[in-house]
């Protein structure tokens with residue numbers, strides 16, 4: 129008999145067919161306690177789950193007594209209670225690498241659009257405001273040859289440094305928990321502590337995961353150390369930045385602007401003060417959202433679940449210790 133799995137995100141037809149070849153699949157809208165009660169039999173029998181974004185905590189795991197593997201269609205896994213998974217011996221699979229270059233493209237797009245005010249001025253053109261030769265009130269600030277400070281020099285940080293250094297002649301500063309030899313040799317990147325990064329960067333680019341340690345890592349005190357002309361880019365997770373403190377820094381013009389793909393609450397509430405600030409470019413968490421990359425992530429997630437439930441995990445495992 130095929131193992132039973134819960135699918136909580138639509139898949140392209142060919143990937144859905146591949147999943148059906150290996151498993152008996154029940155589709156649910158979201159992994160919630162309400163749906164667990166509504167579809168109790170499917171939850172009780174599920175050995176695997178595959179999807180993205182839903183919160184998977186101890187209470188939800190209690191509804192999944194047979195669960196052996198979770199496969200998230202994302203690289204970030206802050207929505208999973210990892211300790212609870214480990215205690216239960218549930219293997220967690222994710223999709224690093226396949227999305228790295230696309231997310232770095234998105235971050236570079238945020239750097240360029242916020243510095244050159246692309247969204248704002250394009251809207252002004254559409255509103256019929258371009259009536260003569262433009263003046264300084266349409267000008268932006270340069271990107272090329274400026275200093276990029278990367279907070280989180282992992283896969284995405286490295287791919288961003290490649291674009292910024294080799295494409296735009298930018299000098300690279302970075303902070304992470306450890307030194308990254310590859311960044312230093314390929315991009316002449318300089319490791320520094322967080323305070324130095326904040327004080328020196330023209331663009332503070334955040335590609336950190338959300339953890340207990342990174343939650344509100346950038347707050348009022350840190351924002352106050354940034355240059356008045358600096359721009360903050362966040363494509364890691366919203367709660368890495370204290371959003372209220374960021375709003376105040378932007379309103380008080382102690383920093384120039386922000387390019388944001390992630391927010392403390394998503395979708396971003398329509399009444400967020402961020403949406404009223406001209407120096408802000410706000411995107412709807414589209415870091416990896418291209419047809420090619422989202423397909424690749426779904427493909428990897430399906431393969432990851434097949435590998436995990438057949439005991440053949442070779443890569444993409446968050447908690448390999450549970451396999452031993």
Ligand SMILES: NC(=O)C1=CN([C@@H]2O[C@H](COP(=O)(O)OP(=O)(O)OC[C@H]3O[C@@H](n4cnc5c(N)ncnc54)[C@H](OP(=O)(O)O)[C@@H]3O)[C@@H](O)[C@H]2O)C=CC1
Nearest residue numbers: 204280281282283284304305306336337341363364415416
């Ligand atoms: N906006 C979007 O659509 C997307 C967002 N993301 C987000 O980007 C994150 C990063 O992805 P990826 O680059 O693949 O992950 P990696 O694990 O490769 O990189 C994470 C980096 O963060 C650093 N880091 C972690 N904790 C700390 C800390 N406490 N202090 C300083 N540095 C820290 C790590 O440091 P060290 O190297 O020293 O271990 C590492 O350099 C994801 O977790 C996800 O949240 C990812 C994809 C899409």
Ligand SMILES: O=CC(=O)O
Nearest residue numbers: 201202203204416
């Ligand atoms: O935010 C997206 C991810 O893959 O993580």
